[in-house]
Amino acid sequence: MSSPPAASTSSSSPSSSFSLRRIAVAAFGPSLLFGLGEGAILPIVPLTARGLGASVSMAALMVAMISIGSLLNNVPASVITTRWGERWAIVAAGVWSGLGMALCVWTSHLGLFAAGCFMVGMSQAVYNLARQSYMSDAVPIEYRARALSTLGGVMRIGMFIGPFLAAGAVQAFGLSAAYAVGIVAVMGAAALGARIPDLEAPPLPAGHEPPAPTTIVSTLRDHRRVLLTLGLGVMLVSAVRASRQAVIPLWADHLALAPSTASLIYGLAGGIDMLVFYPAGQVMDRKGRRWVAVPSMVIMGLAMLLMPLTAGAFTLLLASLAIGFGNGIGSGMIMTLGADHSPRHGRAHFLGVWRLMSDIGGSCGPALLSFLAAALSLATGIAMTGLIAFGAAWTLAYWIPRHGDHGGRGRGR
Incomplete structure (x- = not known):
């Protein structure tokens, strides 16, 4: 049996009473x-x-x-x-x-x-x-x-x-x-x-007809502008994030570091990644999405541009920690931007396309890194990934709405 699209319950209760x-x-x-x-x-x-x-x-x-x-x-x-x-x-x-x-x-x-x-x-x-x-x-x-x-x-x-x-x-x-x-x-x-409570759609205002059912085609048509602008930035972000998982172990191998050392560096970068997600979310809520999205990509871009200059375990660790920090503060960024721009009616269709674009970027990033490493050099591939991160930062800075408008679309439809 078909369920009606879920709708926000926050409009019926003050947000000040909400607790995560x-x-x-x-x-x-x-x-x-x-x-x-x-x-x-x-x-x-x-x-x-x-x-x-x-x-x-x-x-x-x-x-x-x-x-x-x-x-x-x-x-x-x-x-x-x-x-x-x-x-x-x-x-x-x-x-x-x-x-x-x-x-x-x-x-x-x-x-x-x-x-x-x-x-x-x-x-x-x-x-x-x-x-x-x-x-x-x-x-x-x-x-x-x-x-x-x-x-x-x-x-x-x-x-x-x-x-x-x-x-x-x-x-x-x-x-x-x-x-x-x-x-x-x-x-x-x-x-x-199974224990998650269902969300009930609010009653329609008097005199309003139920909205027409949405389809994937209508979603692409109605939201093509945001998908072709901010969606492109999301693809670039995903490409950088997916590539980072290969960059650290590959460069550690290039430096002839022991596998145990490479694993330790990768693990420490992952640890930093997991420590900063909640403070980053607070900044996005209080200051705006740009305050985290843009620095996340800039930090990762700089770290990847500097990584080919590292010559040992310590300098590689510093670059890897910067990558982990940049990725960590961006935790939830793609989901948040998708939620901000998704319509209330037909949200799932929009988010399906949004996630598809993100996954396409995540697939293309490592493939590009592999191609450049084979055709030119690993250092060139890593540096190019850093430049892609800067491209993502510019795209996000240009297309993310300012703080006062960061959630308007997802709430108003």
């Missing part, structure tokens, strides 16, 4: 568990594929199947969310992810294993869109950036914890135990998601 703590478990608990579940299996997927007879390149493709599943299902996810509502979309995503992980661990056929990975990616698209759509409606505009930054940060924490839990399980019970950890986590996310 009151909704913390229901809103952020599923994100923590979903991130933990995915983090638990990601390092194990290529090892399992190799055990099934895959070549190294085929094993890498199995990991990519998760991203491909997410990329190709952003728009279908918007249809699912619009039809079922955010709460049941979140539940379905957790169950579907659990089924995909179960298929991965119980099959001995590489094709079915790939299908399981693709299912995990599909669920990722549905879950990410549904949680963003729900929080966009449930949280007053004055708290939106803090809520969405925390949402992104909590999922990162889950992704960080997951591999450690999986490592302990694998040490005790073997590779399949990592999938067991993942299944328990995502099913727990589904169970918590």
Whole structure:
């Protein structure tokens, strides 16, 4: 049965009475568990594929199947969310992810294993869109950036914890135990998601007709200007963010650092990333989105331009910490900008297109880095990624509305 599009409840209650703590478990608990579940299996997927007879390149493709599943299902996810509502979309995503992980661990056929990975990616698209759509409606505009930054940060924490839990399980019970950890986590996310209260659409003003149903085509037509301007900036941001995950280990290898040293540097950068998401959300709410979005890209751009000049572990650590800080303060930025510009009616369709653009950027960034590293040099590829970050900063600075208008569109339609 089709659910009506959720609408904000904040207009019926003063935003001053709102508290993020009151909704913390229901809103952020599923994100923590979903991130933990995915983090638990990601390092194990290529090892399992190799055990099934895959070549190294085929094993890498199995990991990519998760991203491909997410990329190709952003728009279908918007249809699912619009039809079922955010709460049941979140539940379905957790169950579907659990089924995909179960298929991965119980099959001995590489094709079915790939299908399981693709299912995990599909669920990722549905879950990410549904949680963003729900929080966009449930949280007053004055708290939106803090809520969405925390949402992104909590999922990162889950992704960080997951591999450690999986490592302990694998040490005790073997590779399949990592999938067991993942299944328990995502099913727990589904169970918590089922407890999320539904949002009721406010009554129509007297004399107003219900709005006509939206479609993907009508969404593209009605919002083409923001998608072709700020949406381009979001694609550039995603390209830089995705590339950063490869930049640090690749340059550490170029400097002939020990793998343990490279892992430590990468981990410390990730630690900084996770520490700053909430203060950044406060700044976005109180000062405006530009105050975080632009510095985030400028800092990452400078760090990447300087990284090819590093000559040892210490200087690489400094550059990596700057990248982690820049990425961390931008936690939730893409979700917040999407929520700000999404219409109340047809929000899920808009966010589906928004997330599709973000994922396209995330796919193109590492591909461009790889091409430039092969055709020219790794240093050139990293420096070019830094220039892309500056391009993203300029685009965001030009197209993000000023503070007084940062949420008007998402609230007024």
